[in-house]
Amino acid sequence: MLKMAKLKKSPEVRFDGYTEDWQVEVLEDIADIGDGLHGTPNYTESGSIYFINGNNLINGKIHVNNETKKVVLEEQSIxxxxxxxxxxxLSINGTIGNLAFYQGESVMLGKSVAHIKLKVPSKFFIYHYLKSPFIQNYFLANLTGSTIKNLGLKTIRETEIWSPSEEEQILLGTFFENLDxxxxxxxxxxxxxxxLKKAMLVKMFPQEDATVPEIRFKGFDGDWEFSSFEDVFNYHRPDPYIVTSTEYSNDYKTPVLTANKAFVLGYTLEKNTFNQESIIFDDFTLDSKYVDFPFMVKSSALKILTIKEVKKFDLYFSFELLRNxxxxxxxxxxxxxxxxxPTKVLAPKLDEQMRISKYLKNLDxxxxxxxxxxxKLNNIKKACLSKMFVA
Structure with missing residues (x-):
């Protein structure tokens, strides 16, 4: 159970039963700190050691691929x-602040990786402490270099680490590891x-010169038939549904949409909504979104698409057809x-369209x-990193 902390030298949120002040020390007091090779080793395809830099540190792990250079064992430093x-x-050059645990990988460090060899057992606590926003901000505020930014070892060594008892450190480390x-x-x-969806879109729609898909639901056969998108969709100009003001607020009810990745730009008080199940289509980028609720738009570049013949075409199937x-x-x-x-596309009878539509919509x-x-979990983690450590 978590409770709000009252002590000045303790975090805002703590686990129940812990009340002692946290103690401060600098990172070099609890770790040996250095960095990798300032130079270029002798690469060889026959090597067994991966030469890594900061961009190989991803989500707590060392990631290597076919592009990662290799060296022989003798190239490794002490x-x-x-x-x-x-x-x-810790990544310290170009890419700043990425972290990973060393887990016995056969690697040689480049100059953009710092190693922090802890003398204390609570590595999970220290790892997540270093990921906290105030430590990351401290790193960013102390970078050197103009074009390529660098985080110096001196800055890392002087990083203040506020820590509770070892027991509480272990509890905190375990909490964040479970969250991760x-x-x-x-x-x-x-x-x-x-x-799965990507694979099924290939297998459930005809490819190349075929007129039937590789996979079909039981009970359906026969060739799919050609239609143009003009046969499939009516299009509506967006003008009547464009907001007059972009002063959005989450307190308002009407969503204002775009066809790009953002989708919901905000919420408006205005009520001139388009009220049919539809597709919004960006006339310039070809981005599209399926919409099944009342909405307004901001841009005149959108087309609003609805089905022309509901006894012949299913909207969600047609949306996937358009998008792919x-x-x-x-x-x-x-x-x-x-x-x-004018683009010609293949489509089956309506009942098969609806069966495909249902399957794909369930996946979506x-x-x-x-x-x-x-x-939700990332927001929880962000809040916990801010509230469960001492700045």
Whole structure:
């Protein structure tokens, strides 16, 4: 159980039962700190040691790929060979502030990686303390260099670390590790779902010169038939639904939409909404979004699309068809009437469209749920990093 702290030298939020003041020391008192090679080693494809820099430190782990250079064992420095399970790595040149645990990987450090070899057992506490916003801001405020920024070892060594008892450090470290694990689980599931949908879009729609897809639901057969997008959609000009003011507030009710990644620009008091299930389509970028609630828009560059013949076409299926049809962007020009409408596409009978639509929409709902959970968990983590450590 968490409770609000009252002590001046303690964090705003603490676990129940802990009341003692935190103590301060500088990082060099509890760790040996250095950096990697200031130079270029002799690379070789036959090497067994990866030569890493700050961009190899991602989400707490060392990531290498086919592009990561290799060296032979003899190239490693004494410091490289003395890395241990109580070592934290920190990016200090160009990319600043990325962190990773050293977990026995065969690596040689470049100059953009600092090693922090802790003399204390609570590496998870120190790791998350270094990720806290006030430490990250301290690092950014003390960078050197004009073009490529550098975080000096002196700054790292002089970093103030406020810490509680070892017991509380372990508790805090475990709390953040569990939170990170939960976040990573959602990321993994999200990636799997996105990959599944990507694969199914290929298999459930005809490819190349085919007129039937590779995979179909049971009970459906026969060739898909060609139609143009002009046959599929009515389009509505956005003018009646464009907001007159961009003074948005979360206290207002009407969403103002865009077809790009942002989707919801804000909320307005205005009520001239478009009220049909529809697709908003950006005439310049070809971005599109499916919408099933009343909305307004900001830009006249949008087209609002609805189904022309509801007994022949399903809107969500047609949305996926539009989104996954290759249409060349012709510079900064309007596309819908001249380019998109004449485009020919294949579609099955309505009942098969609806079956495909239901499957894909279920996948999208699962993806959106994981996105929402990730956003919520990341906000929780951000708040906890601010409130559960001493600045």
């Amino acid at each position: 410091a490289d060979k003395e890395l241990n399970q109580n070592t934290i790595l 694990s939960l976040i990573q689980n959602h990321k993994t599931q999200l990636t799997k779902l996105k990959n 049809t290759k249409i060349e962007v012709m510079g900064h020009a309007r596309h819908y009437i001249a380019v998109v409408q 709902d699962l993806i959106e749920n994981h996105n929402k959970q990730l956003k």
